[in-house]
Amino acid sequence: MNKRFGRKAILAAAMSGVLAGMALLAGCGTGTQEGAVKVRIGEVTRSIFYAPQYVAINKGFFKEQGLDIELLTTAGGDKTMTTLLSGGIDVALVGSETSIYVHQQGSDDPVLNFHQLTQTDGTFLVSRKPLQGTFDWNTLKGSTFLGQRKGGMPQMAGEFTLKKHGIDPKKDLNLLQNVDFANIPTAFASGTGDYVQLFEPQATMIEQQGKGYVIASFGVESGKLPYTVFMTKKSYMTKQPDTVQKFSNAVQKAQLWVASSSPEQIAEAILPFFPDTDKAVVVGVVKRYKDQGSFAADGIVDTTEWNNLQDVMEAAGELKQRADHAKLVDNHFAEKAKSSVKP
Template sequence: MRGDRADLALFRAFDADRRRRCLPVGADRAIPVTPVRLRVVEPFRSLFYAPQFVAIHGGHLAAEGLEIALTTAAKGGGTVDALLNGKADLALGGLMRSFELLERGGPRLVHFAAVNDRNGFFLLSREPRPRFAWSALVGRTVISFGGAPTPWLCMQAVLRRHGVDPARVTFIRELSTPDAVATFRAGKADFLEHGPPVVDQLIADGAGHLVASMGEATGPVPFSSFMATPQMLRRERDVFVRFVRGLCRAQRWMSAATAAEIAAVIAPAFAEIGAEIRVRAVERYLRQSTWVGDPMVTRAGFEALQEILLGGGFITRRHRFEDLVDTALATHVVSTMAG
């Protein structure tokens, strides 16, 4: 996996204009001659993961001499399997996957670079509810996102926070996205919790009405981050520093970019989603501060998520921040990057 680093003297012969053409805005280091191939697995394809796609399609990782081989897991938890089986070098996913492994006495998977800081899902109602209150879910049926348990666990936490017993709500949790949409359209559920472009299409069709942003309702939590085995992080430390630096450049670029600019850069990853819906989804995510400005996974966010997992019974004991998070890479990158 390691690649040869370029002799910096070679690049001193390049003129400034050529270097500007080769590097993304803000890049300040030379490109290694031989790209290093990194195998990355994502849990599912989502606009929620825009920073990953800006890093790839915006050229920020290529500027670090990294060639990304991105695959999408075939099932929930497939990211964990890929890491433990050696089929991926790093994975994008939720901290809850690492909590779950430790809870079962399994191996550690360490999170080292944050991608988003909010729940990325939204709650739709089949009926307009201009004065929506969480008590409206009592006695109703809610279709939860079936690809991961964290959205459902966050929903439970939000309900309890508003004095609603989750046991008084009927949840449908295991449907695929097509089945969830079909069930909702057929009137077999009162609410649907999902992300874009599903929510945007249902709203556009008049089949659903937005009543709550789960990101705003849940509050800041490290919802998704990059993770790897401790062995991989130790063995390929230099390569992972380059990956985190490329991601950080993408995050800084996004902090100053418009929704239209972000939507345009990530378009190659979402060919099936129209430009208007892409822009609308990105705008919604920007409004609620979904994406972090740097790759630091914070202790405060970790503890907030741990409370949600404990409250929902997903874990039965507390786990140490240091066992699941490595902040050294992000700290080094943030402290040494120019601009």
């Protein structure tokens, strides 16, 4: 996430974000419902990591709440946030750090986190060579590490984990951060780096190609934090509280469904959103995320998770000052959904 939210930069990024999002309008929505309230969601990327969102759409949980969902993929945290700020979308699915970055720049209409979807980092450490015996993080020292974008949550969680194991990313590694997000898997498969930090399903695909091996999880290592959260502007929340509550209800029902369903059942429900991905890969990825507790059981962003997020940001040098949980998190929609929604 770019920390500099200058007025011109916001407008330019917002326009590009809206255009990109419209171009990538998902073909898997619920369709138009007579009398339904339209809600435009901007997701930071299309990812199996967000399985409960796709379940809520495909299983009709939003429709049950009288909501007509329009899903846009607004690639990148900066574009997603600026599209939200400019009114191009109503709700953003993005990392909580973006709301903190906006808060740091000052805003008359703050962005509020209201329903958490994922509660761990979603990346994995992939080695070019298979693991021999028990993994020791010290083996990374002196290696070439293909990392994620500076200032983004994946990179911050990665650096937090490395430092936890006594590794200084800037001194102990040849850290590469000059590869675009979409090209990182290809760069590693082509021979760049000894280790790489990858999301799924790219990590699994690299394994299937025999080009690398998953040896550790940054999600497990960095602990629970509000990694991906639905958020909206305070003005929207004030004007549309019933819509926000219905939205939270639908997501909570999907979270309960995911918690009680098998990876095979979840994969079947979300496959329409991943037409070019083999079902066996989707099943494996869902299982990996489910086994490590990445899917949040409810939407509540608690203070422990919020503080852990800021510890991660602080360790990466990306936090000017700590943000008050009460100012940027509104849990009452998620709390009501948790207490009232049944499987």
